[in-house]
Amino acid sequence: MNTRSMRLALAGTAALALAMTPALAGAAPGNPGEPRFQEGDPGAGDPYFPLAGNGGIDVLHYDLDLTYQLPEPEPAPLEGQLDGVATIELRATQDLHRFNLDLRGLTATKVVVNGKSMRFDQVDNELRISPRPKLKTGDEATVEVTYGGATTRPTDIEGALYGWVTTRDGAMVVSEPDGSATWFPVSDHPTDKATYAYEITVPEGSVAVANGLLEGSETADGQTTWTWDAPDPMAAYLATATVGDFELDSYVAENGTPIIDAVDPALPDSASANLALTSDMLVFFEGSFGPYPFNSYGAIVDDDSVGYALETQTRSFFSRRAGESTVAHELAHQWMGNHVSPGRWADIWLNEGWASYASWMWSEEQGRASAQDSFEDVMSIPADDDFWDVVVADPGPLCLFCGAIYDRGAATLHALRVEVGDDAFFELAKTWVEQYGGGSATTADFSALAEEVSGQDLDAFFQMWLYDAEKPTDW
Template sequence: MPRFVPLVPAVAALSLSLCLGLGACGGGGVQGTPGGAGVRDPYFPKAGNGGYDVTHYGLELAYEPDRRRLTGTAVLTVRATQDLSAFDLDLKGLDVAAVEVGGRQARWNRAGQELTVRPEGELREGGSFRVTVRYGGTPETVTDPDGSREGWLPTADGALALGQPVGSMAWFPGNHHPSDKAPYDITVTVPRGLTAVSNGELVRERRGKDRTTFVWHTGEPMASYLATLAIGRYEVSRTTAREGLPVYTAVDPAEARASRAVLARLPEAVAWAEDTFGPYPFASAGAIVEPDTDVGYALETQNRPVFPGAPDLPLLVHELAHQWYGDSVTPRTWRDMWLNEGFATYAEWLWAEEHGGDSAQRTFEELYAHGEDTYPDLWAFPPARPDGAAQISGDPVYQRGAMVLHKLRQRLGDDAFRTLLRGWAGAHRHGTADTAGFTAYVEKQAPREDFSDIWREWLYGDGKPGRP
């Protein structure tokens, strides 16, 4: 487990002046330009921001469920990747009270999801500085292009925060694109009797007369869409998996009985996944189980996937596989989602094959022959080119993505394919990757093989390939 790095208190951040990176501290002379508003993602062009990289998020939050009011102080440690005269943060809704850069008051303005910050003096390329944003209000629930709900979801006894693809900007300011990952420290204060669950490890719990504060630490880099916060009444279990890996589960009491048997197999599933994909990439594992009335889908939030009601075993395996493919190896753009979902879907096929179910070959054949019966859009677009933002979680991304991997297994053979699964996860551990990088990696691992037909027909090709 990583050593806990204390969250810098908001008061300390006020007085901390990090002149490294602030041209005004060292004599000026820097002719900065504004950082880009958005990183030109092919499906979410406004997501993320140019000109800087976040190296740490420190969030201090308090939530009042009765009023649905969130109060926060976000302290971002940032490295400039160009000389900056201004930069943007993504923040949807909520009211900003103050912004500081390096301990100095900064000018700012709002336009849609963009919070534009103009510091006192330019910021030098390569320099590090801290940005402090004080904010509050009623967080918004965001509707995705595909109609699903994310962002801040009020529940009967609290709230649930989910971020894929862009919902995290509804509850904290940041660089909300998967290409920018960072460690997190999240401190959450809630009314006594409620629990606040987040990513990483619970390092401190302070009980007061009327309120309880929970401090969570995520030492490994995390994309903001994988950050979660669940507030409510939960049955909490603390166990361990292989080699003492901490396992923390939080289950809504209404789902506890139905969830007990499958969650008891979580350590077994972690051990199987380690044997299949390589060493577990994080310092803890676990799950959050909400009523299906609170959320309509499962999500691979880092360390601790969220489930809508008691999960079955295939879904548990799917979200667990995402800890390698999606959470540790994160898509560089939202076009690369099949590198998440195709791998996690194929993990289900492998689990079934090794635990008395259908072989992956039979699953592949049935999908090719009759897949449209279950997945009407199966051949609507290729997995590497979703048909717009509303389709990044479409059937081809999951099912055809898994079929691409099975075609590689057929070409490589079982042993080389298993080496490929582990090698890809290891080569990009805690980083980002894209489809071009994956195809190049495959070709480098097997230089004598020709994969052009697989890329042309299965990964990028329109319609149903002519032969299975």
């Protein structure tokens, strides 16, 4: 309850005293002990990104109907136009008179809740919706938001491009950590996973590539609508609706997974040659992490100059070239980071450390450098190097993608493997995926599970590897 509402609700010192009594704080007038309807928090509570995600709601499904107009040819400004209708299925997790969705840089023009137009406003990153009737805990609601605006090239907290990044031939859509709000209204935190469906309308000749399986495309009046279905729970930052000049290649991997690759034909064949290893990698990683968790996989290899790679769920994104190690890294993320997502952004080493370690394992499988070799390379970094100053389990929002998150994270996992033995280590990996798959988990969850599986006290081990800002020397 905000201060202004409290002043309107309370009159006189007797009422003020009653409101300050802990047992009755927030009680509805005439109904002692019953909570008032509240405003959902504007964020999910992540200290790194306080406004990412939303309190009071659990989003179940997004149906995104997008229409995108590409930029005009040079020398026109690099600016597109995105118009959308987002139909969102959600459940209230508290009694709500208002709740938020994240939306940044685009303007909502209409909001409908359960078939009725509703009051709303936008403040900074937040679209604030006042449903009538109010939502009670457990109520499910269908929220339809009509919105749109010009698209440019948004940047994250570090100044790197992310979100709906306008390109001359379309859009590169890669949103880690909180860039999904630049292209649809969303609860933009990995603890609020949902399923997705897309209808993306673009000029005829352009291809729109999203997560999951392609259900079809239809062209009329110079426009093509691409329909994709992503029925597996997904964190918002892993969603994509990339638009460009792509050729689609579909096949079935050895393990039975449908593969859809989208490659820009302007690139040389060498840019996407390593995608041919995907089938073998799927089989190899299933041996370590358990069954592949999603309905499909594939890659997007785009002709841009950003130098970006991201594990967009079921359809990893690569800028210009998909190197073998990076192909392995992004595929391993489908288990580690996508199926099991970070409970807080401070836990990102669980994404990047596991994916980096998986690429070490793949190298060894191919008869090249072993995991032990790669571990020794990391440990050869001098103790006074800034590399060791990063607290891996709490790197801060400006160091989510520092090298130590990847390499010290991977080294932590190798050291753990040596500490507990191969049997316990790979049992841990599979149990981690089984227990937390489809949701999110924290470093504390991982540490506790490692102790449970191994039967060892690992407090000192994890303190040295994940929390001490110095080079581990004895564990």
